[in-house]
Amino acid sequence: MVNTRNTEEARTRALRGLVEQGTLTAEQARAVEAALREAEDAGSPARWTEIIGFVGGGLVFAGVVSLMAFSWEDLARTARVGLLAAVAVLAGLGGLAAAGTRLLGRGPVPDTRRRVGGTLFVLAAVAAGLALGSALEPDTAAAPTLLGLALAALGYAAAPTAVGLLACGAASVWALWSVLEETGLTGSETLPYGLATVALGLLWGAAAVRLPNQRTGLVVAAGFALFGAQLPLFDGQDHALLSYTLTTAVAVLCLVLYRWWRVWVLIGAGVVGLTLAVPEAIWDWTDGAIGGALLLLVVGLVLLAASGLGLLLHRGAAQQRPRPTAGAAGPEGPAGGLPAA
Structure with missing residues (x-):
């Protein structure tokens, strides 16, 4: 762990030096750092904590669905709200733990952690919306859906994933229809x-x-x-x-x-x-x-x-797409590298 951290710090210093020398722009340096992080993440086996995060999130989601299907009516409203709120908080904290470096501006998050964080953020948004819906009157659907949409959007901004974007899409149309229904128009x-x-x-x-x-x-x-x-x-x-x-x-x-x-x-x-x-x-x-x-x-x-x-x-x-000639610089610069500074 210490060697990995030292390597990351040395890489950051080297890229910063190239930016100060004018060899790379700040945007190019960030792109290089992101590509190196992704290559390292793809070349190393997934950590057990990341695998456990996926499995745990799936089990929690399955448990909530099973509970709502078989025992939901037997629970009091306070118990429903408390259970869903606890799931939302735990999933949100798990997502922050996985994607926290991105939120703190410490560079890109490895793909595996980003996917774990995005999945947990989706679970948190769904649980929070359901918790608010359980706390309010049954015919009040706009507020829970808007809360779910807002949390799903924040989760996607923190950890962009395809699952998170699909959740944002589902929440957006659900919120739109709920607002239309409540307005009575x-x-x-x-x-x-x-x-x-x-x-x-x-x-x-x-x-x-x-x-x-x-x-x-x-x-x-x-x-x-x-x-x-x-x-x-x-x-x-x-x-x-x-x-x-x-x-x-x-x-x-x-x-x-x-x-x-x-x-x-x-x-x-x-x-x-x-x-x-x-x-x-x-x-x-x-x-x-x-x-x-x-x-x-x-x-x-x-x-x-x-x-x-x-x-x-x-x-x-x-046919309209430009065809690079042999030996010519492509859209990424000479020899397929980064653009020249």
Whole structure:
């Protein structure tokens, strides 16, 4: 442990010296330190404490679920709140212990500890939201969901993981729907929920640009936008035109963005959106007169056409990508190293 600490301190001093000499910028030095930490973490076996952290978090979560499924009604409200609050506090402290160096500004956290900390932060957010929900009246859902969303976002900021980002996504749509329900503005229609969910998906898409788990953020964004566009169909045919119009708009937006942002999630969302919207439009325009076999044929043709369009866009994007010549400096500098200072 002492040798490892001395090595880390020596590495930090060396990088700081390179920054002072002008060989590296401060940002490049941080990137080098992060890459070295990740390489060391990947090359060394996981510590037993980290493995125990994963197993312990999973057992606690399984225990809470089992308790809620079989013995929850037998517990008094005070016992429920106390139990969930204890789980939230313990999970939060475990997450801080795993990812504390990042919060204190002492450099990046090794991947294994970051994943443990992120998982424990998710558990803490869920338990805290449930604890507040148990303490309040049964019909008060906005406050617990907003608390869960806030804690999940803080946990993701402390230890960015794909699981933490998915938890933030689930908490965001849950909080949004809870607020809409408590305000009483939605009535019995799903249209307001659908429009709000589409807007939430667009917000997630804008935020995904700056997130560490960019692809996961885009999956959340595209899923919310497409699901929200389809929600008005649950009201019958009253909003069918709006539904497949929104779905088509989301699909086209994803395909257009793929020209500048070459991520497979966008092209997949565009293909799925067109495959949903076109058969819905044909079914609506023909008043359902089209038969099942013909509808399957239409869906297949639309899927093939959307896939072909996606391949064309991918090929066009690949052709626009600059091709480095032999011996030339790539985007990371000469010989694939860091950019020159």
